[in-house]
Amino acid sequence: MLNSFLMIGQSNMAGRGFLKDVPLIYNHHIKMLRNGRWQTMWEPINYDRPNAGVGLAASFAAAWHLENQDSQIGLIPCADGGTSLDDWNIDGALFQNAVSQAKLAQKTSNLKGILWHQGENDCQPESAQKYGEKFAVIVEKLREELGDNVIPLLIGGLGDFLTDGIYGAYFASYQKVNEALEKFAQNTHNCYFITATGLTANPDNIHIDAQSQRIFGIRYFEGFWKKKHILKPLENESELVDTIYQRTLTKEEQKGFLDIQFSMGYLSLEAYTSKVSGL
Amino acid sequence: MLNSFLMIGQSNMAGRGFLKDVPLIYNHHIKMLRNGRWQTMWEPINYDRPNAGVGLAASFAAAWHLENQDSQIGLIPCADGGTSLDDWNIDGALFQNAVSQAKLAQKTSNLKGILWHQGENDCQPESAQKYGEKFAVIVEKLREELGDNVIPLLIGGLGDFLTDGIYGAYFASYQKVNEALEKFAQNTHNCYFITATGLTANPDNIHIDAQSQRIFGIRYFEGFWKKKHILKPLENESELVDTIYQRTLTKEEQKGFLDIQFSMGYLSLEAYTSKVSGL
Numbered sequence: 195m196l197n198s199f200l201m202i203g204q205s206n207m208a209g210r211g212f213l214k215d216v217p218l219i220y221n222h223h224i225k226m227l228r229n230g231r232w233q234t235m236w237e238p239i240n241y242d243r244p245n246a247g248v249g250l251a252a253s254f255a256a257a258w259h260l261e262n263q264d265s266q267i268g269l270i271p272c273a274d275g276g277t278s279l280d281d282w283n284i285d286g287a288l289f290q291n292a293v294s295q296a297k298l299a300q301k302t303s304n305l306k307g308i309l310w311h312q313g314e315n316d317c318q319p320e321s322a323q324k325y326g327e328k329f330a331v332i333v334e335k336l337r338e339e340l341g342d343n344v345i346p347l348l349i350g351g352l353g354d355f356l357t358d359g360i361y362g363a364y365f366a367s368y369q370k371v372n373e374a375l376e377k378f379a380q381n382t383h384n385c386y387f388i389t390a391t392g393l394t395a396n397p398d399n400i401h402i403d404a405q406s407q408r409i410f411g412i413r414y415f416e417g418f419w420k421k422k423h424i425l426k427p428l429e430n431e432s433e434l435v436d437t438i439y440q441r442t443l444t445k446e447e448q449k450g451f452l453d454i455q456f457s458m459g460y461l462s463l464e465a466y467t468s469k470v471s472g473l
Numbered sequence: 474m475l476n477s478f479l480m481i482g483q484s485n486m487a488g489r490g491f492l493k494d495v496p497l498i499y500n501h502h503i504k505m506l507r508n509g510r511w512q513t514m515w516e517p518i519n520y521d522r523p524n525a526g527v528g529l530a531a532s533f534a535a536a537w538h539l540e541n542q543d544s545q546i547g548l549i550p551c552a553d554g555g556t557s558l559d560d561w562n563i564d565g566a567l568f569q570n571a572v573s574q575a576k577l578a579q580k581t582s583n584l585k586g587i588l589w590h591q592g593e594n595d596c597q598p599e600s601a602q603k604y605g606e607k608f609a610v611i612v613e614k615l616r617e618e619l620g621d622n623v624i625p626l627l628i629g630g631l632g633d634f635l636t637d638g639i640y641g642a643y644f645a646s647y648q649k650v651n652e653a654l655e656k657f658a659q660n661t662h663n664c665y666f667i668t669a670t671g672l673t674a675n676p677d678n679i680h681i682d683a684q685s686q687r688i689f690g691i692r693y694f695e696g697f698w699k700k701k702h703i704l705k706p707l708e709n710e711s712e713l714v715d716t717i718y719q720r721t722l723t724k725e726e727q728k729g730f731l732d733i734q735f736s737m738g739y740l741s742l743e744a745y746t747s748k749v750s751g752l
Contacts, residue, residue, distance in 0.1 A: 212738040228521050229553040230566030236523040242507050244515040245736040274508040287509030287577055294573045298566055360742070397742045398735070456677070457524040459491040463639070463676045 196225060196232060197258075198268040198303035200296050200340075201240055201251050202282075203312035205275035206350075208240040209249020210396060211404025216248055217439045222447055224255045225268040230298040232268050234450065240271035248404040249273075250350070251309060253411030254418075256438040261419060270299045278315035279328040284335040293339045300340070307346040307418055308336070313371040314352060314400065322370035326378050333382070344384045346421070348414050349375050351390040353406075359399020379423060386417040388424045408435045445473055475504060475511065476537075477547040477582035479575050479619075480519055480530050481561075482591035484554035485632075487519040488528020489675060490683025495527055496718045501726055503534045504547040509577040511547050513729065519550030527683040528552075529629070530588060532690030533697075535717040540698060549578045557594035558607040563614040572618045579619070586625040586697055587615065592650040593631060593679065601649035605657050612661070623663045625700070627693050628654050630669040632685075638678020658702060665696040667703045687714045724752055 201207055218237070225232040226239050235255065238246035255267045272292035274281075282288050296305060316325055337343045351372045356365035372390075379387035393406035402410060412431045417424045428434075443451065449470060456466035480486055497516070504511040505518050514534065517525035534546045551571035553560075561567050575584060595604055616622045630651045635644035651669075658666035672685035681689060691710045696703045707713075722730065728749060735745035 210736065214738070229551060230570035231553070233522070238520075241517075241520040243512070244733045247737075272508060274510070287580065291509035291574075291577055294577075298570060298573075301566065360746075396736070396738065401736070454523045457489065457675070457680070458526075459493070459675065467639075 196266040196268045196303040197262075197306045198227075198270055198299050199251070199254070199306055200270045200292065200308045201249070201273050202292050202308060203273045203310050204277045204315060205243070205273070205400070206314070206402050207249060207251075207273035207309065207311035208242045208271070208275055209238055209247050209251070209407060210245055210275075210401035211248030211407040212396065213237060213247050213404070215404040216408060219252045219256050219438060220443065220447060220451060221256065221259060221441065222444065222450070223259050223266050224252075225266060227268060227270045227295060227299050232302065235269060236454070239269055240273050242273060243275045248407045250311070250407045250411035250414055253408040253435060253438060254309065254414045255411075257412050257415035257434060260434070260437065268299065268303050270295055272296070273311070276315060277312070278321065279312070279325065279332065281315075282312070282332055284332060289332070289336070293336070296340055305340060305342070305345065307348060309348050309414060311350040313368070313375065314356065314365065316371055317352075317356070317365045317368045319367045319370070322367040322374065325371050325374035329374070329378055333385075346418055347382070347385040348388055348417050349379055349385065350388040350410060350414065351375060353390045353393050353395060353402055355393075355395040355399050359395070361398070361400060376423075384421070386421065386423050388413045388417050389426060392427050448473055475545040475547045475582040476541075476585045477506075477549055477578050478530070478533070478585055479549045479571065479587045480528070480552050481571050481587060482552045482589050483556045483594060484522070484552070484679070485593070485681050486528060486530075486552035486588065486590035487521045487550070487554055488517055488526050488530070488686060489524055489554075489680035490527030490686040491675070492516060492526050492683070494683040495687060498531045498535050498717060499722065499726060499730060500535065500538060500720065501723065501729070502538050502545050503531075504545060506547060506549045506574060506578050511581065514548060515733070518548055519552050521552060522554045527686045529590070529686045529690035529693055532687040532714060532717060533588065533693045536691050536694035536713060539713070539716065547578065547582050549574055551575070552590070555594060556591070557600065558591070558604065558611065560594075561591070561611055563611060568611070568615070572615070575619055584619060584621070584624065586627060588627050588693060590629040592647070592654065593635065593644065595650055596631075596635070596644045596647045598646045598649070601646040601653065604650050604653035608653070608657055612664075625697055626661070626664040627667055627696050628658055628664065629667040629689060629693065630654060632669045632672050632674060632681055634672075634674040634678050638674070640677070640679060655702075663700070665700065665702050667692045667696045668705060671706050727752055
């Protein structure tokens with residue numbers, strides 16, 4: 195049975211990296227949930243906003259595939275941009291939606307972990323101070339609802355670029371959120387903190403850029419796979435991204451890719467049929 | 474409170490019209506459900522597949538807005554490409570997902586109707602013959618789950634282009650499905666049939682093209698608003714689409730549009746700040 199992961203948090207979990215900036219990840223072993231069913235992953239995975247783009251989940255899944263060539267992985271996209279911990283309260287729509295999507299997914303997959311990235315909307319000093327306390331309530335209820343009180347939870351830090359941009363003042367206390375996340379991970383069973391050190395941003399200095407999201411996904415996978423906190427960049431993270439890009443598409447994937455190109459209007463009927471017959 | 478509509482069916486409800494082929498519909502009164510919450514509609518609304526594009530729901534909502542200038546409308550996207558009535562069985566994932574999404578939406582909106590378009594995957598003679606019978610079970614259970622046994626249900630016909638394309642043979646019995654849909658609408662309270670007569674397709678001759686989806690949405694709205702079957706094209710349907718396109722964006726919408734362009738990387742920081750300050 196397919197192994198699945200729940201994506202939850204705000205925009206940097208949904209993904210805002212520009213699609214044009216990085217090579218595609220397209221692999222029939224990697225699925226995403228749509229309307230309660232699985233289909234081959236295509237970015238944006240988590241289409242919460244018009245500007246949804248590249249997130250960390252695609253390279254996370256591809257890194258999983260490097261270690262698990264014969265099994266399938268599925269992503270359950272439930273992150274929502276611009277949301278605070280209060281928005282994620284256990285009686286709210288976001289939480290309820292995530293639980294209902296994860297439960298639907300559990301009917302046809304083994305839920306293996308939760309990928310969390312959130313905190314930008316809790317960078318005000320007062321919110322930052324209460325982060326750990328509020329987060330604990332959400333995590334406890336979420337694990338309970340998913341029927342596994344020790345399901346692995348990966349939580350990434352906020353980027354150091356946040357204070358550099360036009361909205362920089364808003365994020366003045368981002369390090370307090372990072373401290374709270376790291377402390378939470380240190381004190382919670384099967385919870386691992388993933389550093390954002392060295393990651394870079396889109397021109398808005400809020401959203402992690404596409405290249406850095408690829409790297410971040412590798413770090414999340416390392417944390418999951420080795421069951422450990424990732425407190426500094428990995429030596430081989432860029433190399434692993436390159437390995438993922440260099441994978442050759444199977445014939446079936448090449449056909450799937452052509453089908454998509456044709457049905458999006460990027461290939462004429464003639465070009466499509468000629469390319470398909472050439473496979 | 475916002476008035477909402479459930480989108481359900483297969484690819485031509487999700488929408489496969491090419492986005493590049495038609496002007497944008499962007500209006501702060503028109504929302505879509507994302508993760509259990511409402512946000513301003515942006516196409517593709519129903520992102521079920523990589524090739525999701527323009528469907529009928531956007532112009533349906535815009536036509537609603539022409540008649541209801543002061544209220545808000547919300548769309549609940551649950552259609553899924555390539556699915557048969559058997560896939561929509563009441564114990565299956567698609568049905569359960571649609572019900573759970575609609576119920577979440579009902580917490581913050583008045584559900585006013587169901588927009589259904591499906592049948593291409595039931596064009597085999599045997600399936601076509603059983604269409605009415607199978608569809609009745611789904612509709613009855615759906616209305617029951619939504620807590621309103623007479624909630625309006627709009628059901629569109631299949632396009633006459635289906636038999637013309639490279640997959641034409643597969644659709645040989647499409648008229649039987651259309652007959653079943655029309656008969657079902659005639660015999661069901663608050664259910665209206667909407668003709669696809671005259672609509673045109675993408676080069677695949679399966680998917681209604683973007684311009685025709687705009688027209689189809691106008692017909693769906695006419696059926697809903699006048700509570701009647703639409704058995705032939707409307708005289709003023711193209712004119713209504715033009716009226717929708719000619720709407721001037723409010724200042725707030727212009728700002729929202731620039732925010733999206735910037736955050737997608739289509740505007741530099743300089744161009745963005747200059748344009749925003751010029752509003």
